[in-house]
Amino acid sequence: xxxKYDLSAIDILDIFNNIPKKSDTNKKLELLEKKYNIVLxxxxxxxxxxxxxxxxxxxxxxxxxxxxxxxxxDWINISINETLKENKKxxxxxxxxxxxxxxxxxxxxxxxxxxxxxxxYAAGIAYFxxxxxxxxxxxxxxxxxxxxxxxxxxxxxYNYLSDYFLVVVCDAISGECYHTAQEVLIEYDxxxxxxxxxxxxILNKHGIELNNLKKLxxxxxxxxxxxxxCCYDSEEKILFIFQNKEDxxxxxxxxx
Numbered sequence: 001x002x003x004k005y006d007l008s009a010i011d012i013l014d015i016f017n018n019i020p021k022k023s024d025t026n027k028k029l030e031l032l033e034k035k036y037n038i039v040l041x042x043x044x045x046x047x048x049x050x051x052x053x054x055x056x057x058x059x060x061x062x063x064x065x066x067x068x069x070x071x072x073x074d075w076i077n078i079s080i081n082e083t084l085k086e087n088k089k090x091x092x093x094x095x096x097x098x099x100x101x102x103x104x105x106x107x108x109x110x111x112x113x114x115x116x117x118x119x120x121y122a123a124g125i126a127y128f129x130x131x132x133x134x135x136x137x138x139x140x141x142x143x144x145x146x147x148x149x150x151x152x153x154x155x156x157x158y159n160y161l162s163d164y165f166l167v168v169v170c171d172a173i174s175g176e177c178y179h180t181a182q183e184v185l186i187e188y189d190x191x192x193x194x195x196x197x198x199x200x201x202i203l204n205k206h207g208i209e210l211n212n213l214k215k216l217x218x219x220x221x222x223x224x225x226x227x228x229x230c231c232y233d234s235e236e237k238i239l240f241i242f243q244n245k246e247d248x249x250x251x252x253x254x255x256x
Contacts, residue, residue, distance in 0.1 A: 002234045005212045009165035010043075012173075012230065013050040015239055019188050022062070025049050032070065036115075038135055044117075047165050054181040058172040059128065059219055060118040060165070072114040072129065073107060074199060076151065077211050112150040114143065118168065120219060121173050124148050128164065158216075170228045174243045174252055176220045185254060195251045202251055206233050206240075213242060222246060 004011075025048050033040055051062050080100045083090055090100040098110050107113070114129030126146045134140035142164040144157040158164040172181040185192050195202060203210065210232060215227035222245065229242045241252035 003141065003206065003212075004232045006232055007166070007230050007232055008162055009169040010046055010050045011232070012166075012169050012239065013052065013054075015232070015237075016052065016054065016185070016188070018088075018192065019052040019054060019184060021050065021052050025051070036071065038115075038132070041130075041135060041138060041140060041161065043139055043161055043165075052184070054184045055169070055172055057178040057180040058118075058168050060168045061116070061121045070116055071132065072111065072116060072151075073104060073182075075116070076107070077104075111154065114145075114154065117142070118164075129154070130161065163216055166230070167219060167228060170230050170241050170243075171219055172217075172248070173241050173254065174228065175237075176218070176243075180238075186247055189256070191253075191255050193253045195253065196248070199249060199251055202253075206236070206238070208233075208240065210242075215244075218243070218245075 005032060008026045026045075029040060029045050029048060032038075036073040048062070051060075052141055062110075064153045076096060076099050080090065081094060081095050083094070084100075090097050094100075097109055102109070113132040115132055115135060118128040118131045118255055120128075124147050128142055128144050130140050130142060139162050141156055142158045142161055143154040145151065145154045158167070172178070173185075175182050182192055202208075213229040213231060215229045218226055218228040221227075225244070225247060227242075227244045231240050231242075232238070233240070236255070238253055241254070243250045243252070
């Protein structure tokens with residue numbers, strides 16, 4: 001048996017090659033780079049070009065035309081202007097007060113600028129981003145900000161962008177918060193099964209070793225021991241998603 005454990009998010013999306021991808025992604029990437037005078041990491045561009053409608057409700061932004069900003073400093077500037085329009089002033093206790101009273105060139109004294117790449121709406125809004133100064137890295141880290149913590153309180157979420165993308169795809173397929181991915185897979189004639197019993201038999205049948213899995217912390221974890229992972233049986237062409245939550249393991253099997 002041939003089990004592949006080192007799957008990337010792009011590898012998984014490429015498995016579902018009968019699901020249409022957006023045709024204008026490359027153009028939007030070029031416009032984004034030109035607008036902000038940046039060079040995006042290749043892994044970011046490759047993932048965006050591989051994305052399909054399975055991820056339309058996932059924790060990664062897929063160039064929603066309604067999004068008015070892609071960088072944190074843009075967001076702060078918009079928020080300041082909207083507050084001034086409504087209230088004519090920024091209150092001293094507002095998190096935007098130091099920004100409103102400083103030139104943009106000094107804003108990095110309060111917080112780094114981040115390219116915003118995704119968001120999650122469970123238990124309040126959280127945003128995921130890459131530091132603008134890290135965009136020149138091949139596989140930069142991903143940080144998170146939660147609205148309850150304050151706009152300057154960004155914390156490291158994943159050491160590598162590739163890990164963030166892999167978690168996003170696995171979370172989407174497992175349907176932790178939305179069933180969009182499952183519905184799309186079934187629409188395009190993929191078989192989809194969820195198993196929470198008979199797991200040992202499944203592992204033995206396909207020769208899967210849990211110790212060989214790359215276990216990553218799920219965005220939706222409820223305990224420190226929660227993890228999500230995946231592997232692929234290249235002979236039988238079956239994708240396996242593993243979700244361990246509160247020490248209860250589920251196996252998702254997807255095949256054509």
